[in-house]
Amino acid sequence: MSQSIHATVRPFDTFNGQQIYRFSLVNAHGVTVSALSLGATLYEILLPSGDNLVLNYHHSTDYLANPFYVCMGIGRTGGRIGNGEFPMNGKTIHVPVNEGTTTLHGGPHGFNSQIWDGEISTKNGEPEIIFRHLQKSSEDGFPGDLNAEIHYQLSDDDVVRISFVGRSNADTVFNPTLHTYFNLGNNETIKQHTLQINSTEHLAFDDKKVPTGDLIDVTNTPFDFQKATTLGTAIAGMQDTAEKGFDDLFKVTPDDNSRIATLADPVSGHSVDVLSKRNGLVVFTANSFTHDNMNFKRSNGTGQPYEGVALEAQTLPDATKHTGFGNIILTAGDTTVNTIGYRLHY
Numbered sequence: 001m002s003q004s005i006h007a008t009v010r011p012f013d014t015f016n017g018q019q020i021y022r023f024s025l026v027n028a029h030g031v032t033v034s035a036l037s038l039g040a041t042l043y044e045i046l047l048p049s050g051d052n053l054v055l056n057y058h059h060s061t062d063y064l065a066n067p068f069y070v071c072m073g074i075g076r077t078g079g080r081i082g083n084g085e086f087p088m089n090g091k092t093i094h095v096p097v098n099e100g101t102t103t104l105h106g107g108p109h110g111f112n113s114q115i116w117d118g119e120i121s122t123k124n125g126e127p128e129i130i131f132r133h134l135q136k137s138s139e140d141g142f143p144g145d146l147n148a149e150i151h152y153q154l155s156d157d158d159v160v161r162i163s164f165v166g167r168s169n170a171d172t173v174f175n176p177t178l179h180t181y182f183n184l185g186n187n188e189t190i191k192q193h194t195l196q197i198n199s200t201e202h203l204a205f206d207d208k209k210v211p212t213g214d215l216i217d218v219t220n221t222p223f224d225f226q227k228a229t230t231l232g233t234a235i236a237g238m239q240d241t242a243e244k245g246f247d248d249l250f251k252v253t254p255d256d257n258s259r260i261a262t263l264a265d266p267v268s269g270h271s272v273d274v275l276s277k278r279n280g281l282v283v284f285t286a287n288s289f290t291h292d293n294m295n296f297k298r299s300n301g302t303g304q305p306y307e308g309v310a311l312e313a314q315t316l317p318d319a320t321k322h323t324g325f326g327n328i329i330l331t332a333g334d335t336t337v338n339t340i341g342y343r344l345h346y
């Protein structure tokens, strides 16, 4: 059987003296998905028209020059671990903090800061990109040496799948995500996009944006995205908050096809269904993007609030502390696979 997905590998640039590679998959329609070995980062989702659906940079160094994790692999745990500690097996586990007293997105040595070993492999007769990294306990301070893999696949029916595989030599936590910022059109902000989420509740946070364990009904609030809602309208409803936009976690219910949300741009006509079997989705409307260190390719050096919207599918964060948040414990010797999909319409 001949392969219809075409794969390439080429040098991207160097980072801290190490070669960074760009891996690409192209399908029969001419859709290209590329990922970088720095942070196993989603570099582009290019449509046949040449439109790129995600934010990206010219240089590796730009990805780590600001605190926004632009399209980078996130782990071991997405979101915040309050006080850098969590209960596991009857003990309190302490992990390094990187935001005051909080551990955000895997802490100071998370997946995004690693250079991953990449290769093109074959699955079901088609090429896929596999990034591998041994995340040592001695480096990131989490329990267990974690063999992590991030697989990128592209199908001929225009679905991008990113699978996170974890196997550890000691019990640990594993709740990875991809910090994908979408902008589906050529406008400077995502305010004209619509967003629909299969969610009736979002999480309450404390003053450090750590979940309290409480859930808040979205009805009659700007958080109600059960029907497709224009983001500019919803953001306008958030102007009296400190964030002046969304940086929130929605408890989601996947439908029969694992779809949890749909982002659409009526101007370009492009849309993306977000697919996940897990129960959480972060929506971050890039409220605090600034012009400093935000040298995006598309806007040639600018960075402004609402330039993209990050949709991060995961299990609800700090899950080991709250009943009903889900199970993120990875038992020694077991293998866990979490998959995020983007079904493209254009």
Ligand SMILES: OC[C@H]1O[C@H](O[C@H]2[C@H](O)[C@@H](O)[C@H](O)O[C@@H]2CO)[C@H](O)[C@@H](O)[C@@H]1O
Pocket: 067, 068, 069, 079, 209, 247, 248, 282, 284, 288, 289, 312
């Ligand atoms: O300091 C930079 C921003 O850091 C946070 O933003 C993160 C957000 O809270 C997370 O939910 C999301 O997954 O990742 C964001 C990027 O790190 C702050 O909340 C935000 O206000 C800051 O501007």
